Amino acid sequence: MTLADITRESVLAAITECDELGQDQFLAKYGFAPARFYRVLYDGREYDSKAIAGVAHAYAAGRALTAAEFSGGQNTVVRALESLGFTLTKAPQGAPAQRRAWLVMTKTEYRRLGGGEKYDDDAASHYSWDSNVANSRQVSPGDAIVVWDQNDLIGASVIETIAEGKKAKAIGRCRECGTTNYLERKTLQPRYRCYDCGTEFDEPTFTESNVKTFRTTHDQGWVDLAGVLDAPQLRALCVKNYSQNSIRELRWDDFRAAVEAASPGQPLTIVEATSRQLSGGGHSTRPVRVRLGQPAFRAELIRRYGLNCAFTGPSPAETLEACHLYSYADVGVHDSEGGLLLRRDLHRLFDHGLIAIDSTDIINVTDEIRKYPLYGALHGRKLTISMSKKQRDWVKMHWDEWRSESAGSPAR
Secondary structure (H helix, E strand, O other), rough: HHHHHHHHHHHHHHHHHHHHOOOEEEHHOOOOOOOOOOOEEEEOOOHHHHHHHHHHHHHHEEEEHHHHHOOOHHHHHHHHHHHHHOOOEEOOOOOOOOOOEEEEOOOOHHHHHOOOOOOOOOOOOEEEEEEEEOOOOOOOOOOOEEEEOOOOEEEEOOOOEEEEEEEEEEEEEOOOOOOEEEOOOOOOOOEEEEEOOOEEEEEOOOEEEEEHHHHHHHHOOOEOOOOOEEHHHHHOOOOOOOOOOEEEEHHHHHHHHHHHHHHHOOEEEEHHHHHHHHHHHOOOOOOOOOOOOOOHHHHHHHHHHOEOOOOEEEEEHHHEEOOOOOHHHHHOOOOOEEEEEEEHHHHHHHHHOOOEEEOOEEEEOOOHHOOOOOHOOOOOEOOOOOHHHHHHHHHHHHHHOOOOHOOOOOOO
């Protein structure tokens, strides 16, 4: 089931339902947030484009698409609705819509609540939950994700995709009151204690439930913010600061201000750049493919260049990453002449076009980040390594891609 199933008639039916229910009730009924970037203009009124498209699918194919099942960007919803003859409007550049953001808990002990299983989380790349978790169906691709461990901030990114599945889950419960609000104790006996009724027990009782599973990918925009904010600060930034949920809605603008006040510069630049890509407001998003053989590729680059960042020179091995000069997702193979060693932060900036290399091997930094001394000092400097002709060909493609005004790239 895809957006290709919707028809003009089904979109009009969704618009009619929205008129009958009202926007707020319509969005709440189907689990959508207000549109951040694109709205459908019809008969003099504006409608939330992603919600309309998702509900139109119910009229066309019998089931509404959930917010997590598709992206609301220019290459998806906008293209589908425009192909059916509808007009889409974009939020003014000077008044962007409020970004939706989620504070998610990844502490292992906490993530065991409600059952005997641990979730498969990796803070910098993916986060998992199921339909028993509060707000489970509210999280959508394009939302910001902020990860903490119940004590401190770990990092932030933007959700690229959410994979959905189904499974039977064993739900552990207190033997006395039946709640799932218990925790395993590492040293005390009995092994478990219920937070609700205080009962201590050796083993919980289990019931089986069919749940829907969710797993994000969010590695493209990941920024490490370990320890920048602590638990009280993060709780105060939640929409409901008294919430105990593992997924809590966060006030993004306030979070960004708090991070920038606590950390030099604007550390969330990469998150914002990735968000613009995913929303269709900037350069087109590249497909993501698992990079098999990445460690060997990095080892080959280290053999070739030593422990040298191509932009800054000698660097500790722990800071260096193998940067592809081409889209690995398109090519699918590692070419030893198709990469450079870059520090992790510079690698991300290069991937997002905020740093590029011109035809004379000179580093070019966009105005957006040139104001930060750490990166501004690189502008106009020559690479610390020599490139082959093949590397220069790929670097030229990168330059043409990100420095072409017609592509909507960052200013030089």
